[in-house]
Amino acid sequence: MVRPPCCGSEDDEKVKKGPWTAEEDAKLVDYITNKGHTNWKSLPKLAGLNRCGKSCRLRWTNYLRPDIKRGKFSEEEERLIINLHSVLGNKWSRIATHLSGRTDNEIKNYYNTHIRKKLLQMGIDPQTHKPRTDHSQIAQIINLTQLIGAAQQLNSIMMLNNNGIIGNSNNNNNNNNSVANSIIPLLHLLNPATTSAASTFLAQQQQQQQIMSSQEELLLARLLNPAGAGAVQQQELFCNQFLNTLPALATGRGSSLMVNNNNNGALATARESALPGLVSAEASPEASSSTSLVHHNNNVNGGVDGVMEAGNNNNNYPHLSNNSSNFSDGTTAFSSPGTAADVDDNQYEAWEKMLLMDDDFVPTFGDSGFFSSWKDDDLVLE
DNA sequence: AACAAGCGCAACCGCCTCATA
């Protein structure tokens, strides 16, 4: 059955459309302030407005409501929107419930204009939050500026690494070659045919390094020697992940949102979250004795220790009950018995709410995609 | 200065959901 529009056709000529005037706004605000809005359909007549009820509702909820927060979105809000969108998709109204004072319309507009553009520039598909695999566009996306930026940031990370802030590297080598070590593989990725000389140089540099940290090894291995079919795509995927995880890594924090069939997987995911992208996908756990959702809100080493401790005490995470557990290092874990399939939507909703409401939630990036959508997968490696 | 193109955002449209008769 096709319903008529909310404003009957016989009234169309009378009902005003288009931008609201200050006078109309004042009438609407005055009426709702005094009488409320129990019935939008009858409201316009009662308020002396020549608008349809739907238009009044929209004007009120999106613009006139007193609790609306106007102005530029903060970085925190932007990050939260991206997180939420990666989990919820285009559920703008649900996203809006997590950002006080922001309307679904405002968030939708902001995402489609600002965030969408940003993600595209980063090589991320704004709809799926996964790296784009359009080969013809990759080279345009990863431009020289990004390479330089990436190299500088990688250099910072390696310095952090050598200072023991990230990882447990024993490598105290001079970092002078770090930039070269990082930028050459990226150049190689863009155009292998014309970077043979650079690759040779890289090989020489690698030989000169007495000890290479495990992170560096993994990074270069995955950039230069992706195995098996789809090597190019793997390179691109990893490159995107790598470029985009740098800022998060630089903060020295590891956070993850995952559905994890644990046992050994607990350790694997913990490590992965500590240094996203540098643990191989093959580290996925086989056994499934329980399902857990872990939020690492800590410095990297602390996060690993916290989860490892949980796993080492008992592979089944004995002290993680049906609700949340908080580790001393700031890690928050949620778990329930059974496999991922045994966790119903309500449980996921509850977890989702708890995590997303957490101001410290920081997204991480896994092989299954940038800002992984855990709800869609039984297992999301972070 | 004039025009075109791009951008941001308020508002609209039409479909969906849910409550109610």
Added chain:
DNA sequence: GTATGAGGCGGTTGCGCTTGT
């Protein structure tokens, strides 16, 4: 169980402003 209608939601449009030529 079905029809109806209000409210809600997401997609889209179009206007006004800004920026570039």
